[in-house]
Structure formats: structure tokens, C-alpha cells
Amino acid sequence: MTTVAAYAAPAAKAPLERTTIERRPVGEFDVLIDIKFAGICHSDIHQAREGWGEAIFPMVPGHEIAGIVSEVGPGVTKFAVGDRVGVGCMVDSCRECENCRAGLEQYCLNGNVGTYNAVGKDGEPTYGGYSQKVVVDENFVVRVPDGLALDVAAPLLCAGITTYSPLRHWNAGPGKKVAILGMGGLGHMGVKIAHALGAEVTVLSQSLRKKDEGLKLGADHYYATSDEQTFADLRGSFDLILSTVSAPLDLDAYLALLKTDGAFVNVGAPEEPVRLNLFSVIGGRKTLAGSGIGGIRETQEMLDFCAEHGFGAEIELIRADQINEAYERVLASDVRFRFVIDTATI
Numbered sequence: 499m500t501t502v503a504a505y506a507a508p509a510a511k512a513p514l515e516r517t518t519i520e521r522r523p524v525g526e527f528d529v530l531i532d533i534k535f536a537g538i539c540h541s542d543i544h545q546a547r548e549g550w551g552e553a554i555f556p557m558v559p560g561h562e563i564a565g566i567v568s569e570v571g572p573g574v575t576k577f578a579v580g581d582r583v584g585v586g587c588m589v590d591s592c593r594e595c596e597n598c599r600a601g602l603e604q605y606c607l608n609g610n611v612g613t614y615n616a617v618g619k620d621g622e623p624t625y626g627g628y629s630q631k632v633v634v635d636e637n638f639v640v641r642v643p644d645g646l647a648l649d650v651a652a653p654l655l656c657a658g659i660t661t662y663s664p665l666r667h668w669n670a671g672p673g674k675k676v677a678i679l680g681m682g683g684l685g686h687m688g689v690k691i692a693h694a695l696g697a698e699v700t701v702l703s704q705s706l707r708k709k710d711e712g713l714k715l716g717a718d719h720y721y722a723t724s725d726e727q728t729f730a731d732l733r734g735s736f737d738l739i740l741s742t743v744s745a746p747l748d749l750d751a752y753l754a755l756l757k758t759d760g761a762f763v764n765v766g767a768p769e770e771p772v773r774l775n776l777f778s779v780i781g782g783r784k785t786l787a788g789s790g791i792g793g794i795r796e797t798q799e800m801l802d803f804c805a806e807h808g809f810g811a812e813i814e815l816i817r818a819d820q821i822n823e824a825y826e827r828v829l830a831s832d833v834r835f836r837f838v839i840d841t842a843t844i
Contacts, residue, residue: 499522499523500520500521500523500530500631501518501520502520502521502629502631503517503518503629503844504517504519504628504629504844505558505818506557506558506628507546507555507556510546510548510553510555513822514628514821514825516819517556519558521625521631521632522620523633524570524633525633526573526574527571527573527635527636527637529567529574529583529636530567530568530569530570530631531565531566531631531632531633531639532566532567533564533565533629533630533841534648534649534841534842535563535564535648535649535815535838535839536563536564536626536628536629536652536839536841537560537627537656537657537813537837538559538562538824538825538836538837538838538839539562539653539656539683540682540683540684540744540766542559542561542626543829544744544767544769545559545614545615546559546825550767553615554623557614558614558625558629559615559626559627560626560627560628560839561587561588561613561614561627561655561656562586562627562652562655562656562657562836563585563632564642564655565584565841566580567579567580575636577639582642582644583639584642584651584652584654584655584797584801585613585627585632585634585640585655586613586640586656586659586797587604587612587613588610588612588613589611589612589618589624590618590619590635590638591606591608591609592606592607592608592609593637595607595608601794601795601796603638604791604792604793605790613627614627627652628818628821628839629841630844638794640655640794640801643801643802644805646804646805646810647810649813649840650813651801651804651811652811652813652838653687653811653836654687654800654810654811656791657683657811657836658691658801658811659796659800660765660789661687661688661691661692661740661742661765662687662792662796662799662803663789663796664763665695665738665740666695668737668738670692670695671696672696672697674697674698674738675697675700675735675736675738675757676698676700676738676740677699677736677738677739677740677755678699678700678702678740678742679702679723679739679741679747680703680766681701681708681835682742682743682831682835683811683833683836684742684766685701685703685742685743685835686715686835686836687811687835688742689701690715690716690807690809691803692716692740693715693716694809698718698719699716699719700717700720700721700732700736701717701719701720701721702739703720703721704722704723704724705722705724708834711834729754732755733755734755734757734758734782735757736755736757737756737757737760738763739755739760739763740763740765741762741763741765741766743766744766744768744769745768746770747772749762749774749778749786750775750778753778756782756784757782759783760782760785761786762786762787763787763789764786764788764789774786811835812836813836813838814833814836814838816837816838816840817839817843818839818843819843821839824837
């Protein structure tokens, strides 16, 4: 076992504090990663504060991990010491079900093992990226391309793949009108990726506060959802709306913005149930859908895509002792656009 420093929430809704945790010995197919950077995702806050239900404490959040391989097990073939790597939202799955065999480990029929707030196959709780090191099976590690700096690559392991996967699945590309709802950590990556895929991109944000940045990142149009005229002007406009917001929405109003056969896809997960009038999907044969992260193969594809197009996340680098302040700023939408922890400060 290796003892490493980490930041953990000792109990639900408690401030995170510096502590130490044990990492398992490097097994035959394991990779030991010196974590360099860890992104702060809104889902870290949901889980640390039990917004999505009962959680495991103490909790070390963090599933946007970028670092350097420092040791490999004897059976490892995919990575070597010194490689630049990433770990996202899961660290294992059953590997045998229909979905796992199809490269959809994120939808493992027996449940994948989350990077934190989960129990591994060894029966021990998993601890995430707000720490100095992590041991992960090589099959759940991805390579960070040389063209991507590790700090801006870290948020791609959740924010990047969570937007890339549905944009690819619903065929965002040339000739498609795509709206990104919300201009935060996920939303800004959705704008960059949809633009790079060749779609005509519209941002739907509560206000026009981030309009200049949205247009600079690749949006063609930018509208405020607080303005009722927006919903009149854009009625029947979009092939795809990707919702990245974690607040309950008036789904009927947004479904009216879709073209016939359009899809409204949720990647933001509100803590409360939402209401829906089914006539909103019946009229126009519309789809209301959800999407999680991607599988390991697709996550690697996303990283290569971002490197090829020359972009990572827009980040604000912070020290570990600023995590609690960063959580409050995320909740206040006061970040451009993703906080990343410099883990050297842990």
C-alpha cells in the first residue's frame, strides 16, 4: 500500500480538508499515476453534498485526472513509465456484458465502478483525483496526446467526453443546427467540439454575460433564455439541443425549439425530478434523451480529436486549499470555465 496526501470531504456537506489515503499495491495489470492536475466537476459537488443520494465518506472527489505513469505492473502492455495519461469517471466494469463487449463500459449492465464514491471489485471504496497518486487498471487509462497540455487536458476526461459522446451519437456535423444549453464547464466544451465537428452552433444561456467568449470559442449565435422572445424567435430551429445544465428546466418550452425529428439530450443532471407534457414530444416526433460519458475507446478518440483540432478546456488553475472556495464559485457560475487543481499543492 502507498500512503498519499489527498483532499477529502469527511461527511456530507462538510468542507473538504487535507488528509491521507491508502492506494493499493500495483497489481499485474495496474498503472501507478503521479497525478499532476485534477478538474473540478459540478458532479463532485453533487456527490460530496449527497445531492444525488447517499454517498460514501470520507470522499475524495475528482474524475478529471491527468498525470504521468510512474510504475507499471508486469502484465501491462499499453503504457510505460513516463507516459502522459488520463483517467475519467470510471476505473472498472464487468467487461463481460453486451455493453462492455461493445465498448460501452459506461453503460455496463452490471454497473461500472466509479473513480470515486464507489466500491471496487476488491470491496474497498474508490478515491478520486484530488490526491497525489492513483492506481488504475491499464484498461481504464487513456493516453494524453503530446499536443495537449496536461492541465487543459484534465477536464476533457469528463466535460470533454460527456459532450463529445452525444454530439457524435446524434450526428452533429455539417448541415446540422446544434444548440448548447448552458455555457459552463460542460457547455464551453460542447461549443468547441460541435464547432470542430462542423455544425452550426447556437448557445442558449441564461444571460448574454458570456456572449463574447462563446462566440470566440466557436458559437455562431448566442441567445439569452431569460428573454421570452428567444423562444418565439427560435421555435422549430434545431436538429439537436444538448443540455448541460443541472437545474430543472421547462422541458416543454425547449422541446418547442426542435425541428421535426429533433432531439433534446440531457447531460446535466438536476437533483429534482422534472415535469413533461408528452404532447411536446408527440408533436414533431421529437426525442427526449440522456447521455452519460463515453467508453474508453471513445474517450481516447475524443482526446485525439481535441489534440488534432488544437484545443483543450478553458481553465482556471487553483491551489488545493482553494477547493472549498471553488465549489462555491461553481455554484454561483463564477468560473471561466473549469477549475483545475494543481495537485503539487496538495
